[in-house]
Amino acid sequence: MSTLDLTKMAALVLMLAGCATGAGAPEASQEKMRYGLGTPLTDRELAGWNIDVAIDGKGLPPGRGSVAEGKVVYAAKCAACHGAKGEGKPANRLVGGAVKPPAPVVKTVGSFWPHATTLYDYVYRAMPWDKPQSLSANEVYAVSAYVLHLNGIVPEGAVLDAKTLPQVRMPNRDGFTAPDPRPDTH
Amino acid sequence: MKKTTSRRQFLAQAGATAAGGLLATQSAAAAGENLPPNVPEWTRNQGRGFLSPPYGQPSPFEKNVVRVLPAAVNPFPTATRTPLQSLKGTITPNGLFFERHHAGVPMIDPREHRLMVHGLVDRPLSFTMEELMRLPSANHIHFIECSGNAAAEWARPAGKTAQEVHGLLSNAEWTGVMLSVLLREAGVQPSAKWLLAEGADAASMTRSVPIEKAMEDAMVVYAQNGEMLRPEQGYPIRLLLPGYEGNMNIKWLRRLKLGTEPWHTREETSAYTDVMPDGKARQFTFLMDAKSLILSPSGGAKMGKQGFHEIYGVAWSGRGRISAVEVSTDAGATWKRARLQEPVLSRALTAFRLDWNWDGKPAILQSRAIDESGYVQPSLAQLLAARGKDSFYHYNGIQSWNIDARGEVTNVHA
Numbered sequence: 001m002s003t004l005d006l007t008k009m010a011a012l013v014l015m016l017a018g019c020a021t022g023a024g025a026p027e028a029s030q031e032k033m034r035y036g037l038g039t040p041l042t043d044r045e046l047a048g049w050n051i052d053v054a055i056d057g058k059g060l061p062p063g064r065g066s067v068a069e070g071k072v073v074y075a076a077k078c079a080a081c082h083g084a085k086g087e088g089k090p091a092n093r094l095v096g097g098a099v100k101p102p103a104p105v106v107k108t109v110g111s112f113w114p115h116a117t118t119l120y121d122y123v124y125r126a127m128p129w130d131k132p133q134s135l136s137a138n139e140v141y142a143v144s145a146y147v148l149h150l151n152g153i154v155p156e157g158a159v160l161d162a163k164t165l166p167q168v169r170m171p172n173r174d175g176f177t178a179p180d181p182r183p184d185t186h
Numbered sequence: 187m188k189k190t191t192s193r194r195q196f197l198a199q200a201g202a203t204a205a206g207g208l209l210a211t212q213s214a215a216a217a218g219e220n221l222p223p224n225v226p227e228w229t230r231n232q233g234r235g236f237l238s239p240p241y242g243q244p245s246p247f248e249k250n251v252v253r254v255l256p257a258a259v260n261p262f263p264t265a266t267r268t269p270l271q272s273l274k275g276t277i278t279p280n281g282l283f284f285e286r287h288h289a290g291v292p293m294i295d296p297r298e299h300r301l302m303v304h305g306l307v308d309r310p311l312s313f314t315m316e317e318l319m320r321l322p323s324a325n326h327i328h329f330i331e332c333s334g335n336a337a338a339e340w341a342r343p344a345g346k347t348a349q350e351v352h353g354l355l356s357n358a359e360w361t362g363v364m365l366s367v368l369l370r371e372a373g374v375q376p377s378a379k380w381l382l383a384e385g386a387d388a389a390s391m392t393r394s395v396p397i398e399k400a401m402e403d404a405m406v407v408y409a410q411n412g413e414m415l416r417p418e419q420g421y422p423i424r425l426l427l428p429g430y431e432g433n434m435n436i437k438w439l440r441r442l443k444l445g446t447e448p449w450h451t452r453e454e455t456s457a458y459t460d461v462m463p464d465g466k467a468r469q470f471t472f473l474m475d476a477k478s479l480i481l482s483p484s485g486g487a488k489m490g491k492q493g494f495h496e497i498y499g500v501a502w503s504g505r506g507r508i509s510a511v512e513v514s515t516d517a518g519a520t521w522k523r524a525r526l527q528e529p530v531l532s533r534a535l536t537a538f539r540l541d542w543n544w545d546g547k548p549a550i551l552q553s554r555a556i557d558e559s560g561y562v563q564p565s566l567a568q569l570l571a572a573r574g575k576d577s578f579y580h581y582n583g584i585q586s587w588n589i590d591a592r593g594e595v596t597n598v599h600a
Contacts, residue, residue, distance in 0.1 A: 037320055038311030038371050041302055045312060049302060049441055052382055052392065055450050090261040100465035105576045112467075113456050122452035125390040126289065129262075132388045176459065176469040182580075183475070184572040185564035 051133070053121040057166030060120060064161035065142025067154065073135070073143040077128045086150045091129070095150045099175065110151030114176055116168035119144045141165065248272075253282055254349065263287075265332065267353025271484045276500060276527075276535040277327070278356035280411050285418045286332050286354065288453075289388035292438055296422040299386065301406070305444035308373030315422050319408060321363045321371070326405065326428070327534045329357040329502045331474045333431035333458060333579040339566070340581055343597040347486040351585070351597055352479055357502070357535035360426050362407030365400045369442075378444035382451075383425045386440035393434045394448035395427060399472070403428050403533075406439060428533040429504030430472045431579070433458055463574035476503035476563050477582040478511050478538070478555035489593030492546030497524070500535045503557035507531065510556040511538040517550035517586065517600045518565075524553070544589075550600045551587045566599060 053059040065073075075084075082088060086095030086108075097106030109119060124140045126132050135143070145160045154160070154168060220226035244251065253266035265286040268278055278284075285291075296315045304310035332354035338344030345351035374397070381400055385391040395404070405426040408415060415421040420437030427434050433453060448454065448470065459467040478501035483489060497515075501508045507530050512521040527537035538553070554563040564572075566583035586600040 034370055035321060035367075036371075037317045038303070038309075038313045039317065041304055041310035041312045045300075046302065046304060046310070049384075050304075050443075051390070052384070052443065052449055052451075054445070054447070099461055099467070101463065105461055105465075107456060107461075109456075113452075115450050115455065118450055118452055118455055121449075125392070126388070126452075129289075132289070132390070175465065176455070176467050177462075178469045180468060180471045180473070182471065182473065183561055185568040186562055 051121070051125055053117045055115045055117050055166070057117055057162055060117070060162035060165060061137045062162065063137030063141055064159055065138045065140070065145055066159045067142075067145045067149040067156055069138070070142035070144070070146025070149075073139045074146050077135070078143065081129060086147060094147055099172065108151070109147055110153060110171065112172050112175070114170050114173050116144070116148060116153075116165050116170055119147065120165060251282070253284065254353075257345075257350070263290075265354060267349050268356050269349045270353055270355065270479065270500075271348040271481050271486070273481075276357055276537050277411060278358055280358070280413065280416050280419070283356040283358060283410070283416070283419060284330075284332070284354050286432060287387070287389075287418070287437075288391050288433075291418045292387045293417055294386060294422060294438060299422050299440070301423060301439060302441045303368065303372040303444075304441075305381070306375040306378035306446070307369075307444055308375065309371070311372050313368075315408070318363060318368075318406065318423065321367055323361055323363055324405070325359055325361050326403075326426075327357065327359045327531050328426065328428040329355060329474075329533065329535050330426075330432050330435055331355040331477075331502070333433065333471075333474065335432075336581045336583075337578050339583060339599075340569075340575055340578065343599050345485070346597060348479060348481055348484045351485065354432065355502075357500075358410045359412070360405060360407040361409035361412075362405045362423070362426065365404035365406055365425075368406055369400065369444075372444075374444055377446055380445050380448050382441070382443040382445065382449050383434075383436040383439060384441040384443070385420075385436045386438040391433070391436055391453065392449065392451040393436060393453055394451065394470075395425075395434065396472075397444075399427055399430070427472075429474060429506075431458065431474055434472065458579060460573065460577035460579050462577065468577075471580060472504075474502075474504035475580065475582045476505065476508070476555040476557040476561050477501065478508075478553040478563060479585055480513070480551050480553050480587060483551070483589065483595045484587055485595055485597045487595045489544060489589060489595065492544050495542050495544050497540040497542050497551065499524075499538055499553055501538055501553070501555040502533070502535050503555060503559075503561065504533060505557050505559040505561055506533065507558045508536040508555055509558045511536075512554050512556070513538075513540045514552045515542060515549050518552055518584075521554070546593075548591055549589045550598065551589065552584050552600070554584050 081091035082094050087093060094109045097108040097111035099105050099111050120140055141160045145158050148154045251269050251272040255266055268282050268284045301313040335354035336352050379397050380394050383393055383395055406423055407426045408423050410419055423439045425436040425439050459469050460471055461467045480497055480499040482498040497513055501511045511524045513524050514521045524538035524540040530536050556562050563582060563584055569583050586598050588596050588598040
């Protein structure tokens, strides 16, 4: 008997047990049930979709990229929307700005983003606009390094990889508060 | 001042001329020959056949009741808005449900769509649509509102109609599997405190969701108002987090990953966070707070004769049920309690009505919602005092509609 059969049997037993509790509490019996549906997920299937990167760097793939390499990637794949130096238009501005008073609020990677790992996660999953998830790991590390350098966060000689990217301290790292303090209007 | 007035008059006259031209054309065609005592043309002739078209459409006389893009030109189209002022009930028809996309609308073949559940679970699983839909399902009515709805109102009265100002709001009956049922199949480990929800669109949109919400009332839905989801609403499946800001209801849902901490994705750091006057940003501000909106009369309308007018509108709260709606016809000096239309459901649009005799004089109409948690919808001044001018999201200030001496209704801040 396979594991799957055993799971199904267990579900059936639970279902019968649920019936035995009587017609008065169908929702309550459902609370505890398992139905044995879904198929075991394989590592092979997961490999292409498991792309999230945590702030401690978990999920970052092997590879590395330098500021100089990133400059080439950026010019070819990012500058058309984000401007030659990350100044923005038509897409979001990436460089400069501020969120602390008295300056007007201008949110960019440099002024606002709290974690460098988020840059890798987002650039790989959603960029470039016309071809998401097409960049190699080396290209994503490189272009992340270049955008961080344009913001003065890493030096010109920086090389980023799974070990060094999570160590980059973003200027607005402590700029966020949680949990939600609402209601806050009365 | 004089210049502004004359420009307004010119625009009003131009509008009146255009409208008059249209009416003249229509009346020339119809010429009133279907009015009593005549027997109308449509009574003397057979109607059109059935199945024409096979998916039914509204009357051609309702062709202006459609979604619209925002007025501002954007090279990356982002959202369309629901024509709230034209809707008569609390359920939004599927073709009019507002849209917000982060990378357009994917056309997903449901046979090649999968939902993965993994991370801190006992049994990592992959679901086909068939497997997912075999699980016990439920129907629940809930609203979805974009957290950026009416964001322009922080600064000034920005839109003309309820659609333009508040149209990133809709309400539907959803069918799907309770997320708690789905997660039980995979067996969530006690250390799991958050889950990452990810879409299959070109944004691979991701948000972190607290496990308590996942277990409370979250759903994975495949149908909306009785039919399978529309492509722009996440076909074949979307996450539904009742009362939470719209973007978290991840469309085209493909993956749920259980973890110990939030992921701090781009959409919950650089976007969908609320900047306060000290430069700090509130993060993980999930709930949409109580709000109400008078839809009749509302911006863009022109009052008919003085005398009886029913004031009609909708109210909703991410915290639960609406317990009361109060209406003012004198800019907030006095308030009357409106009648609530049953059913009053948790985290769903609730209709309200108040009888009103309009004396034909200028008036400012307002409504404020109160929910079962005791939350009272605030004024713009209260919001600005609490959050400053840069927070952008979660605007739920009291809406004011001004009725001028000519009976024209406009969006004002009062």
